[in-house]
Amino acid sequence: MFSIPEIPVWLGQWVFALFGLIFGSFFNVLIYRVPRDLPIAFPASHCPHCMSPIRLRHNIPVLGWLMLRGRCKDCRALISIQYPIVEAITGILAFCAVRLVHPDASELIDFARVLPVFWMMITLVPIAAVDFPYQLIPDTVPVGGLLIGVAVSFLPGGMDWQQSLIGIAAAGGGLFLFAFIMGKLLKRDAMGLGDVKLLAAFGAMMGWGHSVAAVIAASFLALVVMVPWRLIRKESNHEPLAFGPFIGVMGPVMFLWGDRIIAWYWNLLRF
Ligand SMILES: [Zn+2]
Known part of the structure; x- marks a missing residue:
């Protein structure tokens, strides 16, 4: 058997929030590609205007968009503010998921309860963003x-x-x-x-x-x-x-x- 890491909630809430931000970045891909019936894994993120690939550091959730000040590095086309907003909301939902399971921050993370609540709460973002307009x-x-x-x-x-x-x-x-x-x-x-x-x-x-x-x-x-x-x-x-x-x-x-x-x-x- 593997051992389960013992992480206190005060720390774990930030770890899960970080994962939330990363998932938020992935949800942006889902929200754009699923209704258009495009493959999810390929191609890598690129500017929809000039097709130039997004550099790794500009793919950092929220910060990437801020670094670029909302414009493509190559063609200066506007990048929707929806991207950092989706990432931020997903991160916040992840943080809330941990604290809803554990109102007491001095406890240890109970992964058996946090993981399902984490997933159910962060996926509200792609569900709402895709299901409301496309019933999908x-x-x-x-x-x-x-x-x-x-x-x-x-x-x-x-x-x-x-x-x-x-x-x-x-x-x-x-x-x-x-x-x-x-x-x-x-x-x-x-x-x-x-x-x-x-x-x-x-x-x-x-x-x-x-x-x-x-x-x-x-x-x-x-x-x-x-x-x-x-x-x-x-x-x-x-x-x-x-x-x-x-x-x-x-x-x-x-x-x-x-x-x-x-x-x-x-x-x-x-x-
Ligand atoms: Zn561009």
């Missing part, structure tokens, strides 16, 4: 979640692999079945496959119960947010709805506070 969730998000689900099953205090597998099958499979039946009833696609994959990954990270609770809570949240939003924007109800961001938000909520929320909900039903 980059596959990297659920694939990473599945990998973390597997990794965590090797850690003390993590979910065991049987629970993970049942979670994947029941949460992902259940939502797939639900979407399929709704699709037949409504005679149109009720839900994207991206939502199903996302929920399968949730199942791997927190088991089927909390994942199902996340979908139910997400439906309420979507209703509360989207009905007024559509009234204000005078959008029709037939326009496709991005459900991914709502499931995405409820993932870490259920991971962190699911036991209490589910208990409260059962209590409510008893009256």
Whole structure:
């Protein structure tokens, strides 16, 4: 067996924030390339105007953009401020993930809990940025979640692999079945496959119960947010709805506070 590093939270929060910044840089690639159906790994980052490659030091999250003062080194074309903003938000979410798991900074990092919350929180950035405009969730998000689900099953205090597998099958499979039946009833696609994959990954990270609770809570949240939003924007109800961001938000909520929320909900039903 390998030994798990013992890192105090006050230090670990910055380490995870750093990883958040790096993932933020990668999410910029996803946000640009996935909707355009471009390969993710190749070519390396380049200026979309003059195609010249971005130098390594200018690829440093946030700082690279500041060094360049928001312009391409070669052709002086503007580089969107969206890039450093995405990186900064992802870094901040990573920091928050650690502190939500560990309000007490003197504890040691519990990787079995921090890793899933870290992944679920930082991936809200690509989910929101791609799903809202395109009704699409980059596959990297659920694939990473599945990998973390597997990794965590090797850690003390993590979910065991049987629970993970049942979670994947029941949460992902259940939502797939639900979407399929709704699709037949409504005679149109009720839900994207991206939502199903996302929920399968949730199942791997927190088991089927909390994942199902996340979908139910997400439906309420979507209703509360989207009905007024559509009234204000005078959008029709037939326009496709991005459900991914709502499931995405409820993932870490259920991971962190699911036991209490589910208990409260059962209590409510008893009256
Ligand atoms: Zn350029």
